[in-house]
Amino acid sequence: MTFLRLLVLAAVTLSGVFGEAGARTVSLETDTFVVDLYVDVAESTGSVVAHLSTGVDDTRVIALQHRGGGRWGIRTELPRKNYMVVFEVVGPGQLSDPVTLTQLGASLDLPGEEPAEEPGPEREPxxxxxxxxxxxxxxxxxxxxxxxxxxxxxxxxxxxxxxx
CATH class of the missing domain: 1.20.5 (Single alpha-helices involved in coiled-coils or other helix-helix interfaces)
Structure with missing residues (x-):
């Protein structure tokens, strides 16, 4: 069941010039993890960046590498947090819809660990x-x-x- 859930979350279609986007956890430690992050861009562009933020003094801008065709991506090590991701085509300044790493398919849970509950406005205090x-x-x-x-x-x- 978990494997099926990961397959469903592995790719998300974004709006505008952005197509499919995804994130795959490559390795996972107690405090950090390595994630492979990618996005497809419909038009040719000079560069694409990913804005990652937890909303609490932890904002990063990461330049993505061209992987051929319209695909851009990067493999990077991050603190083990469920970052909000917004992709940007540099130049025209076109932005994707915000999505979290787990929505893109990344897994932040260590084996045997309870899944982390995602914060949200719908959660009661x-x-x-x-x-x-x-x-x-x-x-x-x-x-x-x-x-x-x-x-x-x-x-x-x-x-x-x-x-x-």
Missing amino acids: SASSRWGWLALALGAASLTALAFWVLGGEDDDGEAGEEE
Whole structure:
């Protein structure tokens, strides 16, 4: 079943001048992995780059090598993270739709390891996360009430002293 899933995810068709794109995990270590990343480009171009980002201070721009025909690609070592990938034809600045490495077919799971859950907007926050935000809001409200009480008391005393 897993093998079939990898075959289905192994190639994604992108929009615009971009055709098929894919990623294959070549080797996998605890902290890093080697991935073979490729994309087909419909028109002839001087160069293609891949923008990889995790969204958290880890953005990379990697120049792809021409592999013949309309295919561009590279084999590179990366930290073991599910990067978001956007391909770009340099010059006209045409960009592909963003896709993740796992959507392109890369596997980031070591044998015997539970598959990593992909973060997304549809995922509900955990119960401990909700309690943490509630505690933070309660603390902020308490500090605000304390500040009003302390500052409000000083204004009343100051005004009462001036009237006498």
